[in-house]
Amino acid sequence: MLGIGDDTALLRPKPGHETILTCDWFLEGTHFLRDKHPADAVGWKCLARAVSDVAAMGGTPRCFLLSLALPSSHTGPWLDEFLGGLRRASRKFACVLAGGDTTQRKEILINVTVVGEIRSGHAVLRSGARPGDIIFVSGRLGEAEMGLRILKQSKKIPVPGNPLTRKHLYPEPRIVLGQWLAKNRLASSMMDLSDGLSSDLHRLCAASATGARIEATRLPTVSFTSSLGRPRVHPTLLALHGGDDYELLFTVPSRKAERVPRYFEGLRLTAVGEITSKRGIRVLTESGDERALLAEGWDPFR
């Protein structure tokens, strides 16, 4: 409701709705590299990943606050390009800039708070999974991690259109899918895949006080291309542990599972396993044996 000027933003909540709040660090060195990531992608991604948390609840993003710390060397063309990517993401996700805080700093530091909304009582939480529920994921897993590896090997800053790095640089939060699953009360639990399936499924199961069993052969993996180069990583390992995909991980009670389409607006939805009452996560490997799946996704404290 206010323009830039006041230190605060004013928001008129929609009646009958709850407000969703989420914030995310996006830090040079930790989450992106100044010399490898185009400023345009930094702008897009810092908003996309925070919006993804709103999507993972079934909510609708409304506005965001941007906290930005920059070196004075980056207030010219870098900032313009950053704001360009941010603006495109803002339009695409219908999530408007409502305020923020800026300061000067040697390193590029970004923090984004996203405010969303959802009809009261409709939010899908991590904690709702029950034994017997079918575990689904959207899209293909490991694609962002593959893009990151390509990016690190490459000597040049990638062009925005490169399909191999697109998912890593310009992730698309699954807003419409999340809303559809929440509105139709299909998902018993949901979260986004930010740190990798093996880490995030552990979190969902911990919140739901359950375990899970997944089948490696059912994972929607990336198809490799010759340009990936070495070292070649197995697609299944990328799908299990690769982070940054921002796909949705959700569970559906088995009696409702047939209502989940194979494709939702062109996006593949795949059943990869089921929730178990026995704690721990087991994976049925391609060779037919069953093993414990450890959380080996991205962890800033490791």
Place this chain on the structure above:
Amino acid sequence: MLGIGDDTALLRPKPGHETILTCDWFLEGTHFLRDKHPADAVGWKCLARAVSDVAAMGGTPRCFLLSLALPSSHTGPWLDEFLGGLRRASRKFACVLAGGDTTQRKEILINVTVVGEIRSGHAVLRSGARPGDIIFVSGRLGEAEMGLRILKQSKKIPVPGNPLTRKHLYPEPRIVLGQWLAKNRLASSMMDLSDGLSSDLHRLCAASATGARIEATRLPTVSFTSSLGRPRVHPTLLALHGGDDYELLFTVPSRKAERVPRYFEGLRLTAVGEITSKRGIRVLTESGDERALLAEGWDPFR
């Protein structure tokens, strides 16, 4: 409404109220010094300064999100002490932790988003000052800056009870005063004094498309004590340019000015000048001449 676990917080807005959103950096080296500022004060102040933006609108703080990046060396006693200060501030301001994001980092980085609320249409903005309005400030100005100087000169980390550094380390956002001014429709414009009167009054005037004239002899300055040491700075300069006081700067239409008490719950309220239609800010000095007041408060880009 949710415990820690999901990546997001859910908030049920109060009917007939608007939501206030604000975020603030609090960065080692820029906003505090690891070796000079007690962890307890860092915890208190990172929340207090963000809450102050809600107070400056006349709002009521409800909850906050904490984004924290820490070196692994600071996850033990430092973090405990930090959380202790944060918890005290959270209770004092009735503003509960609703979520956040944590990561590892060489430097201590903090970003706080505060969510508040205010009855629809009651928010006091920066832009409402009109020529002839009387300019008020709460408390005494320059006290936090004086505390910072003492802190920098001191060899030890100060004890929490030291009255000379209390205002710098443990500022108190003027929540109740802000609410009272908004509810009684006394303030035509308002903001908090975070960067110093000379800088902040320029912002208020710019937002209101006015100028201002203040009288130096009326400024509520600090009373110096012998322990301050040298270099001795003139109290008027501290009051004009010292930052971090988190007092309220507000304007009141002259016909309502007599309804502003000299003390509000023990806090001094002082008329220091008036809003003018002529742009620019003039100060009537102690020697009786009138000069332009330049924005010489704190500016991270200078």
